[in-house]
Amino acid sequence: MGQSARGKGRALARLRRLKQWFARYIGKNYGHLAADCAICPTPCCSDAQFVNVHIVRLEAEAMVETLRRSPQHGPDKVRAVQARARAAIARYGLTETGDTFAQTYACPLFEPGVGCLVHWKAKPAACIQHGCYERWEDLPETGTQRAVEQRVAALDEAVYAAPAVWLPIPLWIAKLEEAEGHQSSS
Numbered sequence: 098m099g100q101s102a103r104g105k106g107r108a109l110a111r112l113r114r115l116k117q118w119f120a121r122y123i124g125k126n127y128g129h130l131a132a133d134c135a136i137c138p139t140p141c142c143s144d145a146q147f148v149n150v151h152i153v154r155l156e157a158e159a160m161v162e163t164l165r166r167s168p169q170h171g172p173d174k175v176r177a178v179q180a181r182a183r184a185a186i187a188r189y190g191l192t193e194t195g196d197t198f199a200q201t202y203a204c205p206l207f208e209p210g211v212g213c214l215v216h217w218k219a220k221p222a223a224c225i226q227h228g229c230y231e232r233w234e235d236l237p238e239t240g241t242q243r244a245v246e247q248r249v250a251a252l253d254e255a256v257y258a259a260p261a262v263w264l265p266i267p268l269w270i271a272k273l274e275e276a277e278g279h280q281s282s283s
């Protein structure tokens with residue numbers, strides 16, 4: 098394994114631990130106040146008018162690796178998610194330019210009856226933070242999410258030696274697939 102591959106492996110492990118720490122923090126302090134997503138009749142992840150979650154490249158790598166290494170998913174699921182990401186880009190007209198946060202899409206990582214395919218190991222901080230609360234004063238504070246996202250960006254920048262680029266999930270999944278295709282054909 099080369100030095101850069103080892104560096105990326107370490108960064109992916111740190112990213113996973115950071116997300117898991119944040120998920121535990123939100124779960125412990127706010128989980129009991131939020132609605133139970135497992136029995137939600139209208140999951141927000143599949144709401145094409147609602148989801149505008151952005152990630153950086155390292156998070157897309159973490160999502161794909163999580164699926165690829167998962168005993169119950171594997172490479173077939175990676176290909177299915179990549180196909181859904183390409184379909185979402187075409188269907189919702191997702192682009193890297195302009196106000197990307199104004200673009201919304203149904204998330205390619207969501208499966209009815211299963212939920213988020215990367216729930217525990219590679220969920221974006223915005224998704225960990227999000228929940229439905231009866232009272233607005235029960236909503237989680239946002240400072241920790243911002244701090245987590247700064248650390249995510251710093252890990253990404255250290256791996257790719259360039260400023261982190263935040264894009265809608267389908268765009269990074271598709272860009273990564275394209276990059277992997279170029280690598281395997283060269």
Ligand code: SF4
Pocket residue numbers: 132133134137138139140141142227228229
């Ligand atoms: S966050 Fe709210 S809308 Fe989304 S799945 Fe959970 S309960 Fe449903």
Ligand code: SF4
Pocket residue numbers: 142148150204205206207208212213214215216220221224
């Ligand atoms: S990454 Fe997971 S939690 Fe976030 S929008 Fe997609 S399916 Fe939902």
